[in-house]
Amino acid sequence: MNTIPDQVAPQHPHFSLDDDGSYAAWRATKLASRGMPEAVSIENPAELTASAREQLLRGCQARNFALFHLGGPIADVERDLRAFGRHLGLLDLDQNLCAEDSGITAITVKSTATDHTYIPYTNRPLGWHTDGYYNAGEHQVRAWLLYCAQPAAQGGDNELLDHEIAYIRIRDQNPEWIRALMAADAFTIPSNTEGGEQIRPDHGGPVFSLSPVDGSLHMRYSARQRNVIWKDDAATRDAAAFLLDMFKRGDDHILRYRLQAGEGVITNNILHRRDGFRDDPTSGAKRLIYRARYYQRLPLPKET
């Protein structure tokens, strides 16, 4: 996981800081993908067609995410979303602290049986992050999907940014910042205790790393200052400040989208955030989003 820039895989030469030519070509292709992609229509997620699978994988190859829309209600959301992931080659569900048994998590306003208030289960806004940024070692969340069973009465929009665009913005500003963010100790995740018991020790890790499996770029990030302790050196501090500033300033590749009932996104763990929202108990408009997380990245589509 602790990959430095000169250990790039042959299929990803653009991640080498010494290969400006490959980087320029890759960068141009990446930046050419703009705007929200069209949703891929899916009749039955449990029996994904080869064509829908290809469309989803092509979307994820280009932008690290795809939008999908299900043709009708699904009989068993958790079972069918698990099958959907399996059809796409995603097998390992991340069992996080609050995941229900199936590994599919219902994200809705609810009280949790822990000491902490987990913001995802409130109606408050969620800042920019990648999922599982606090996970150590092998347990990196490389893909996730969200499926909207019901939107809120008001708000709850998501913003999405392909983490490879964030990489480009940083590298264009200062390639040394990429090197700093790939350091094994770029940031530290403070320990997490619950009921006086430590359930996660302090651990350090890189922000950007290259997958030992396929050389793809992985990002761990949280904009919340209390969630991560950045390494105290100039390059790391400046890179972290630049990212925060970019999110404040905005970027023309940040996409804002409000998932409607039946819609979802599947991603290679891109950067994202959520607006606060308001449920309306009288009309029954209570936001309900299902989430699955995977330790695997989406596979590449078949060559045609």
Ligand SMILES: [Fe+2]
């Ligand atoms: Fe998230």
